[in-house]
Amino acid sequence: MSKNVKKSISAILSVMLVVLLAACGSNKNNASSPPAQSSEPPASSASAKPSESASPEAEPITYSLQIHYSTDDEKAPADWAIAELKKLYPNVTFEITPQLNDNGEALKARIATGDLPDFFNIQPQHFDSAIQTGSILDLTSAWEASDSKTKMTQNAIDTQLKYTDGKIWAIPYNGAGIDPLYYNKKVFQDNGVKIPTNYPELLEAVKAFKAKGIVTIPIFAKEAWPIGAFFDMFAMRAHPKGMLALSNGEIKASDPAMADAIGKMAELIKAGIFQKGATSADYDTARAMFHQGKTAMLINGEWDIGEMVKDFGADIGNIDFMDVYPTTDAGKEDMNKDYRPGAAEMGGIAVSAKVKNPELAGQIAIALTEKIAQGNFVKAGRIDSTFSVEGLTSEIEMPEMTKKLLANKPSYKVEGTVEHSLPNKKFATGFGELLQKLVAGESAADFIKEVDKLQAETKQ
Amino acid sequence: MRNFKNNPVATSIFVLPAVLTFSMIVAYPLISTLLKSFYEWDGITAGTFIGFGNFSRLFKDDLFYTSLRNGFIFALILTVFQLGLGTVMALTILNGKTFGRNTLRRAYFIPVVLSVTVVCQLWLSMYNPEYGLFNKLFELLGISYRQDWLSSMSVTSIIAVTMVSSWQSMGYQMALIYAGAKSIPEHFYEAAKIDGATTFQTHMKITIPLLAETYKICLIFCINAGLNAFAHMQIMTKGGPGTSTYTLTYMMTRSAFRLDEYGYGCAIAVTLVLQCLLVTLIINKFIARERLTY
Known part of the structure; x- marks a missing residue:
């Protein structure tokens, strides 16, 4: 192969490499635009104007929410919960980001960088770092003032609610399994x-x-x-x-x-x-x-x-x-x-310390958790809700063993x-x-x- | 061109991208890991400087010695298996008289291109104590040597895992040795033939000695691969039973990602890097020091 041919091939390859790199660069720019989840929220979380019944001071407010929202089993209860919550807080809208199944590694990084969503699902192993860095809101007083506490199962109150420091940092929705x-x-x-x-x-x-x-x-x-x-x-x-x-x-x-x-x-x-x-x-x-x-x-x-x-x-x-x-x-x-x-794990819905209107956010966290727990029963047939499901009917047909388990559960500790x-x-x-x-x-x-x-x- | 080469500004501009890239992806993480190894750090908060505290703890940790021992067992088996059998395979396909040598050459290399997950699943089936190939073979042959290959707390488990890695990468070492052997000038062999040397003698006196530099590279690869082993344990045993198939890499991930002891994990990583550097230096110092030219 002559030198000229080699030079030509090298030049062509170099140009191709530059074009490829440029293409990658433009993709990255696109990727930095707002994520698809937030730009195209699901029907239930689409921005809805506050109802006429809302008080004049109830300004529309949008919160970011990170929960399990990838499979149908996860989406249906979440959508149901958000729709129910809308009835209580018509001025509140959520932008949902699905939580990654990565053993909490992404959340750990977000705690470290102080870049937490307003509401998010936290696992017990992240409590210490989130508390130490002052990243999460103390929900103790919001819980004490809430009506939801009468609806939580006693086992959840006894074992899942209060952290080792006696404070409430997250509201659990999955009860004892x-x-x-x-x-x-x-x-x-x-x-x-x-x-x-x-x-x-x-x-x-x-x-x-x-x-x-x-x-x-x-x-x-x-x-x-x-x-x-x-x-x-x-x-x-x-x-x-x-x-x-x-x-x-x-x-x-x-x-x-x-x-x-x-x-x-x-x-x-x-x-x-x-x-x-x-x-x-x-x-x-x-x-x-x-x-x-x-x-x-x-x-x-x-x-x-x-x-x-x-x-x-x-x-x-x-x-x-x-x-x-x-x-x-x-x-x-x-x-x-x-x-x-x-x-009977701790963890559940927690609130970022940087959230807008922390008082309202505390109330919403409790109400949202209650609705998610109930949504899991209604839409996914789960029987481990931390909140009472009295008056609700599951849309999923329960196998006999699940019925037996449900009947036995009150006696289990x-x-x-x-x-x-x-x-x-x-x-x-x-x-x-x-x-x-x-x-x-x-x-x-x-x-x-x-x-x-x-x-x-x-x-x- | 001469003017260009003598222009330090132009040379610097052309070298700068490579230097920056190297600094970002190699030098910075290495220096950062070294610095963090002196901290008690959970990966989130700022951490507390503790000097050589992590290293002192490491040298008192029983798991460090289990991991170190397993790393050396892994390296030793890889070296013996891959260099030994790799040489035999390379010389077999080097021989023009070998039947189907092109097919053999491809066949030997196939495991190298397979995914480590696929290879591990294949061997997991063969190691199955109930219906796996190995125990069934022993049963067929009437030998009472049925083993619980991967669930033994003795060295059996680490040896079993190492065999998988050895088998998978053997073709790679074979390719290196084969390429090295192919570059040996033909006139050495012609001279040996005239002197009446057998094929075995030719390889022992000509091929293998002239492959010293290739073997040096292969040895560095084998030993470093052994000391850094992780993937095969992660898929096949998850370091178990207990900690019996841990290596330093596995111990590092345990500390950093399961215990949130990133500082300690960094100290393990630094020890591992130093260990690999030391081994490479020793090999470079004592093996194939003279550069051979044909």
Whole structure:
């Protein structure tokens, strides 16, 4: 190839590169224009003029709102809530930005840069940084003056509302969700195994299934939270808060009642309650084993009921969840039986400290949260509202198991939380890793020793 | 052209964009990370200067030593596997008499272009203790060596993960060695042939010694890839069971993103960078110091 040809090709490539870079530059300029969400708000949040009934001083006001607003299941309740809120505050309009499913990383960055939306959904792990930087509004006085407090469930008031400093920084809309222990009656029946009601029967069942090559519980222990739920099924019999009590230092792993619970877990693991390779099993793989009718039991959240209905079809009648976890010695079945593993997490709708008209914003945050909680029931069929849904009808047909859960819920007590939401992050991370080691075959004695050590090292 | 080269203003103007880009995307983050490693910092607030506090804590942390050990195991296996088998593969396809060598060359390189997620999912299936390929093979052969490959708290898990990475990147090292071998002048081989050397002797006496510089580059790649390993653990074990497949990179993300201890995470990152630099310097100092010219 002659030098001239090479030069020509180089020149053409350079020109193309310049054009490409210029094109990228112009795209970036376009991207800096207002986001599509705010320029084209959804129908329900479109700017609406204040109604004639609004008082003359009620000036139109537009707030930015960041909530889960990506899927239909999220949009429908949010739109319903905003429409209901409009009836109370006709002069208020929202510009919605969907919250990213990024484990709160974007929110963390916005807290750091002081660039928070007026109203946003906050997770418990961001409270400390938001409070320390003075980024969020204290909603305590707004809550005290609000009528909504009479409509919040007592469990939510007791466990989800006030932060460790005694103040209210966010209003929760998702209440306590529990982690049921599902079981397949047909698998028990076909293999002649009794459905366990206490620990000795569970151990017998595990041994019987193991002898037939059947996995009792397929667990996705690549994640720590399902092991945490399993742990709490035993630990809550020793202390109603389970691993949260360990995290808070209210009980030690070596205390006799907790040590006994841990011993039972280790014994079941040794007997083969979980499948081999559990710590590298992901959610879909483990869950599919139960959904295909190959295993006897499953630990998962309430949300899985809908998928079970789809997967089991006509056989859904074979599936139920344990009313009482079979985790105590015979004769002690009633001990702490109503305490359930799951999450009654703090967090919910919070307000930026830089919001316009903070007094009004506080009232709106409470009213909006109430409507979102109710919207989740009406439009998405969720049964974990923190506010009363009396007088409302869900538009989603409820499966039988959900109805049973809804009927049982008033008697359930959720005072613990899921592993990744334990308030002491250092303990939570270390404890999750120790739980995996327990599932991988670590002895109860070593586990207890390591948890005690971790508790001492991470004491706050 | 001579005038242009002698004009410092013009030279500076042309070099400036590259210097600025390098400063922004390499130098600034490195310096910033180094500075933040001296702070107790949660990534949001200003942080508190604690001098070498993070480093002192790091050297007392058991997890640091587990991560360091795993990094070296990873690097060692990558080196032995990729350079060893990579050489065998390169020499195989270098031999003109090898049947289907073009097909082999492409086949060896296929894993390199596959996504790490795809490769990990493939190996996760093969490692499955119930119905995975490896345990089934042992069962078929009547060998009682069934393993819970990725759920063992011993070194089995980290070795199992490393094998996946080794397999995936082997084709890349093979390509480097093959390209190096192809550049060796033909007359060396002709001379060896006249002297009656066998193929094995030719490779041992000519090919491999003349590939010293290529091996140096491959070695730097392998060791740094081992010390920096992250993706395969993240997908296959999430560092578990417990912390048994942690490396320094994994420990750094745990500190920064799970515990919000960004300052400590920066200290781990600085240690990792220094470790990689040290290894590279040592390799450059002691291996293939003389530049070979043909």
